[in-house]
Amino acid sequence: MRYLFGDSSDSPFKANVLEFVRDAIDFSVYVLEADARIRVLCERIEALQRKAAEDIDELERFESGLLDAIAAVPKRSGSPLVLCSEQMTSSCRQVARASISAVRARVAADIAQLEAEESAERDGCVKALAALVGPHEPPDSSAVLHLQLRDGGGYDGVWAGDSKALGLSWKLALGFPDGHSFGQTVRVERFAPGLVIHAPELTGWIRKEIKNRPQQIARYVINDVATEGSTIGIRVCVEPKSDAGFDIDCKLDAGHVSATRLGSGNGQTAGEFEVVESDVPKLVDMSKSIHASLGQLTRLHLTKALVGDVEFRGLSSYVPFVERVIDQLAPIIREIALHSFDPNELVLRSQLADNRREEIFVSRKTLRDKYAHLPAAHAQLFAPLALDSSLSRSVMPPALASVAERDPRSELPRSQRPPPPLQPAATVAIPAAPAELHLEELALEDDDA
Secondary structure (H helix, E strand, O other): OOEEEOOOOEOOOOOOHHHHHHHHHHHHHHHHHHHHHHHHHHHHHHHHHHHHHHHHHHHHHHHHHHHHHHHHOOOOOOOHHHHHHHHHHHHHHHHHHHHHHHHHHHHHHHHHHHHHHHHHHHHHHHHHHHHHHOOOOOOOEEEEEEEEEOOOOOEEEEEEEEEOOOOEEEEEEEEOOOOOHHHOOOEHHHOOOOOEEEEEEEEOOOOOEEEEEEEEOOOOEEEEEEEEOOEEEEEEEOOOOOOOEEEEEEEOOOOEEEEEEEOOEOOEOOEEEOOOHHHHHHHHHHHHHHHHHHOOOEEEEEEEEEEOOEEHHHOOOOHHHHHHHHHHHHHHHHHHHHOOOOOOEEEEEEEOOOOOEEEEEEEHHHHHHHHOOOOHHHHHHHHHHOOOOOOOOOOOOHHHHHHHHHOOEEEOOOOOOOOOOOOOOOOOOOOOOOOOOOHHHHHHHHHHO
8 A cells, every 4th residue: 555644745655654753653662661670670689689699698707606616626536526526517517508509499489480571570561562563564674574385285384574673683473363274284276267378398319408398386385485575486396295297476556477497307407487478367366366365464573683693582682673673763753743734643644546645643641641651761762753842834725725625534452561461370499598596406316315
């Protein structure tokens, strides 16, 4: 679909970029709040580690002092004091070691709980990223949808994208609705029954020459499909995972088709060949049918997300990435604002049937409210968006005003950010403190001895 600016001038947008702006701000707010919670969790972990180190040092010094005191008492050879001293030394070491072990176990349990909470926060950030790049391709990014036949039948689907502006690359797993063509191994006839194309073959018994011969490919298996924009590449083979078949590449908007034969033998010649003119419409129709069916696939979850060479999930801080997102949004918002007549709105127009247009708008206040509750340091990150500034024109030309009055208006649906992840329940048991050793017990041990 083609989108115009609010003043009906041409825009570079091929999608409703206002939706991306709205969802990108939601994403940014979410990960900033998660980043703050993660930072608190990390500080608590460091505090627990410091406290445990202090407690263990204190216990070790206490143990050392007691042992030195016991050793310093004069003892006569054969005196009961010698046996008492040995038993007290052993008990002191036992209690001290048990106490230190309890401290270590307790801090390990507490840290494990905090790390589980941090992991849940990071999972939430990954889901928030999937909610951003799943429905939208960030402006100036590229994305490829790829289906590949599995060994056991059916297809694995991946939607892979790359945004240089964000330094982000990602892959989303694709899901197949019930009854979808690619929910099982599919042959060409599913999209083009009885399809026959012409391909070069080596012919002649004595005088060898290459001629175009008809090829029945309706029963060929679709082994591989890749799409990028309006370009689609399809690999069809004699059998699943076979090396014999054809690669068919089609530019749907231009109606251009190229083909390459795979494998050789039995007079077949491998390599690229010129598609016969009469075959072009048939291959374009097949390609359009396959391309349309791929639009029904669902984008499920991220299987990979890298910022540079670092996993998005493991970023030490999400703030720099949010700054990149805002840097990408700022010129988009500014350009839309300059072409929007209402200073309180960002407006785009979509082309409708009968040469009519629909006006799509979002209030600046709606976008500002999304980050208004953040701490000042984080809210200030959104300043480059200039949503407090008035950049729009003040007067709409009469000719455009009369047209605009006839155009329907549609406010961008409000979004709701996902709530923070639930804190995971503690799963690590804290061992009980060591049992106290009483003097009466020591006396009984002396008597037994």
